[in-house]
Amino acid sequence: MQKPTDYHYQALQHVLRYVKSSPSKGLFFAANSDIQIKGFSDSDMATCPNTRRSTTGYCIFMGSSLVSWRSKKQSTVSRSSTEAEYRALAVTVCEVQWLRYLIQDLQVQPIATAVLYCDNNSARHITHNQSFHERTKHIDLDCHVVREKIQAQLLHLLSE
Numbered sequence: 001m002q003k004p005t006d007y008h009y010q011a012l013q014h015v016l017r018y019v020k021s022s023p024s025k026g027l028f029f030a031a032n033s034d035i036q037i038k039g040f041s042d043s044d045m046a047t048c049p050n051t052r053r054s055t056t057g058y059c060i061f062m063g064s065s066l067v068s069w070r071s072k073k074q075s076t077v078s079r080s081s082t083e084a085e086y087r088a089l090a091v092t093v094c095e096v097q098w099l100r101y102l103i104q105d106l107q108v109q110p111i112a113t114a115v116l117y118c119d120n121n122s123a124r125h126i127t128h129n130q131s132f133h134e135r136t137k138h139i140d141l142d143c144h145v146v147r148e149k150i151q152a153q154l155l156h157l158l159s160e
Helices: 006-021 081-105 121-128 134-151
Strands: 037-044 055-062 065-073 114-118 155-159
Touching (some): 037 081, 055 081, 065 081, 081 155, 134 155
Parallel strands (some): 114 155
């Protein structure tokens, strides 16, 4: 936003044309679907051509309805795809936790523990490995957040 380029302006025009051409489109929330939270986390390694930062993406479903989604450039440059995936995983875990707290405040009980899907084997291994290694020291806080939520059975981590 500080220094927009022609590329940014073209992307904005593309989005606005889409929104203008489809005013009747919307989100569907089924009344008879189960209340189970399912999340999908992913990262795209170093996709920004200017900063080489990775992009975090996630979508979270409650039953069959999409209730939360995000795609955002990560705040730091990742040195590996595992690091980028793990940072995305930590952001998704925090969102799942927030949604769990929200539905508990609404006095709705989910039918099962939330399920989170991650397609990176190394990121899943770091989650389940109790020892920290020199290679994971820079993502130490993210490791603690994800492990703590899994140990508290807030969610299960599965592969896609």
